[in-house]
Amino acid sequence: MQLTAHQIGVLLEGTVEGNPEVAVNQLAKIEDAQEGSLSFLANTKYEQYVYTSRASVIIVNQDFVPTQPVSATLIKVKNSYSAFSVLLEKYDEMIKSNKKGIEEYSFIHPTATIGQDVYIGSFSYIGPNVKIGDGSKIYPNTYIADNVVIGKNVTLYAGVQVYFNCEIGDKSIIHSGAIIGADGFGFVPDGQGSYRKVSQIGNVIIEENVEIGSNTTVDRATMGSTIIRKGVKLDNLIQIAHNVEIGANTVIAAQTGISGSTKIGENCVIGGQVGVVGHITIANGSNIGAKSGVNNSIKEENMSWNGVPLGPYRESLKVQVVMKRLPDLEKRILELEKIIKDQVK
Amino acid sequence: MQLTAHQIGVLLEGTVEGNPEVAVNQLAKIEDAQEGSLSFLANTKYEQYVYTSRASVIIVNQDFVPTQPVSATLIKVKNSYSAFSVLLEKYDEMIKSNKKGIEEYSFIHPTATIGQDVYIGSFSYIGPNVKIGDGSKIYPNTYIADNVVIGKNVTLYAGVQVYFNCEIGDKSIIHSGAIIGADGFGFVPDGQGSYRKVSQIGNVIIEENVEIGSNTTVDRATMGSTIIRKGVKLDNLIQIAHNVEIGANTVIAAQTGISGSTKIGENCVIGGQVGVVGHITIANGSNIGAKSGVNNSIKEENMSWNGVPLGPYRESLKVQVVMKRLPDLEKRILELEKIIKDQVK
């Protein structure tokens, strides 16, 4: 499919600067682009490539002003990344095969209810009383245990395992290897040096428009529900413990862990490899830097935090700067002590 | 099923305070409980809910003395969480379907030995010479390679993969996506800038009453065995490297990693996201705080440790407190230097 800069400008409601007749037939990253490619500039770190890229058309933000000559045609839009992502989506729909129907060697329990236009891949197991809504896609090697309720247009990629009684909302996407509803980690000392398991009778509720990354684990509640609210985006290899609640539209990067019964607010952004202890509350709009350790509730909304120990973001950076000078600081203290000691003599 | 406070008191050998005739028909968390619910208070953080909860009956510790009026009937027991967990377990048995028999589309090698009352789900693969003891449950999508020995009443949830020659003891539970016995990470430089694989010919031995969380990985030994002793509880997404040994009844929280050949003692408690280097020994009863980095052997038993660098728990907390004041400390040193410099003039 070939489009001119003019056509793309109309499609994205942008302003064309340069030759409007130049045509593109593929999407590419600005640093890799060949002639005939459409690219974009969002992160200013990559601005240099605007001047050297072989891309024929580059989508940029409205406020971008080139500081050198540009050979490509520019299309200025409000949000270049967002605009480009619209094109990516259309392309994605073109290249992805649209799976439908029930493949051989799949197991569907007679008491399960399967909606219209559902895909169920080979080696998938749909247990007793499971409900799957219209348009959902269950890829191969997926296990859906008793009484699970899956909404409409949900995608479970290959190898997802969902334990009994859990719920997954409309349009949610769960990537391969994610485990939904395994037992929470609950044990009590048995008085003889070992532990007795605490049964985990609750479930996991995943609301609509959630995306969960590959090999992420979301444990079922001891009682009640572990809840992932609508619009939440979880990256890969994240641990969500029992009875946690993640507020709507919160985004969490890879390898972060949230301990039991903690409630994360709405619209938070949590970096990778963060650890959050159990039984605390994180206010709406909190922003937590990668590798931070959160030991206490955060009550004030819309603040940025960082570090171990956790501190306000800017203060944490200052601490890190001084940390590097610690051996020098120690010497300076020793120096002062010598001078004082000499004085006292 | 409906029970009165009196009946529950007898069942748990507790003392009833309040109306013994009030009846409950469900279990709930104290903060979510409705009329007719039975709840418990263990963590004093939640004490406030005792006074506001709509639960009809609340199990509390013997030594709990209310500081405000309580409308619920209280049942006082030695350990409220433990007592409640007995009730949870009974409820769990009621709601969980008891899987049995061999489902269609499963593969059982003719040389495998399968005990009595075993469940083998669809799409499970039982390889040559595998032995599975009585009462064990192998959920769908599980792979059990050649010569694996599985004890009695073991549960492997959906999507567990067990490599050849490994052993899993009686009553152990392994959650979905856990990988047992993949090759340890062993390579030698080949002298030409790349690496040659070191074959990993050992196995993994998991003793009885172990629980392993979802997507946790336990690598096989280079030679000999990686050993998880009886009663060990591993949370999700944990890495256990080759030739590690975890002592009996040790508990490890999510996302912690134990490097090769390290021996962890018995009855240790290790927090989440901890890293332990290889070839060291951790004494029995060690308690290691979340996110700590353990670089050296711990020889003294029953001590608490924390931090990067690791230190005794209390000292580590003090270090963290002072760390937050580092920019201020640097200013104070500068101030002192100025004064001294002025004096010297």
Add this chain to the structure above:
Amino acid sequence: MQLTAHQIGVLLEGTVEGNPEVAVNQLAKIEDAQEGSLSFLANTKYEQYVYTSRASVIIVNQDFVPTQPVSATLIKVKNSYSAFSVLLEKYDEMIKSNKKGIEEYSFIHPTATIGQDVYIGSFSYIGPNVKIGDGSKIYPNTYIADNVVIGKNVTLYAGVQVYFNCEIGDKSIIHSGAIIGADGFGFVPDGQGSYRKVSQIGNVIIEENVEIGSNTTVDRATMGSTIIRKGVKLDNLIQIAHNVEIGANTVIAAQTGISGSTKIGENCVIGGQVGVVGHITIANGSNIGAKSGVNNSIKEENMSWNGVPLGPYRESLKVQVVMKRLPDLEKRILELEKIIKDQVK
């Protein structure tokens, strides 16, 4: 199979010290070895065992000089670990069953191309247009989506999931539960408080001789490719984000995460639980200590780094030493302030 010390010495081109006629019939770790075992000493931490081991033959490095009497026969070679690994490999080939052929209950799309001597286990799914090269082994419960290209002598262990359009090079080994090509974590704010997914239309390219550990996740590129170069070794539970490139022969330990679009050089060694931010470049030959946080590009090659914040390795260790003394340093500053204050009076 029984071999004499003399025969092993010839095989490994080493020098025999002690009785050349003593025979061994098994391989064992030096600390576990029984009579008739062949062991090795590589890590000098284990030197004590040379003097106490019951092993009949021990392979040591050329420069090893015993400081006590040794009862075992020693074989001195250039690199004891490497020499021993040759023997391990031969043993491994003997004990591992050589899987071949296509097992029942597997799904192979009619448009897929399968090479000679391939193993395809039960419950494996080979999608449309997939190509699998000669001698490759696809274990059970594995999903290979549309258009994936797999080279010769590749091993995918049970439960690996490969998304569409990805490529895996000759002789690479991917362990159970690894997820190749799931969507990168890309979202744009939709202007109404929630996020819109950015389609991920790229793929993952894994070159030859790569090994990927269990439950590691390698995300597909937004556009273009996430690339794992030849000879790379990734341990378990690692996160490789979209558009990352890992240079040839780089080794990464467990639970490390590399954020989007970062380029890691060749021959790097990265410890466990390290976090690397997105959009940076790490120079060839970089060595990064466990648990480090890398926030900026590393430009100088062959340097060692450590810590949060990251610093040169030796300096980072010095910082850690002083950190432990922080509470004491604060007291010393207070002391100085008192003295100065008294002086000013």
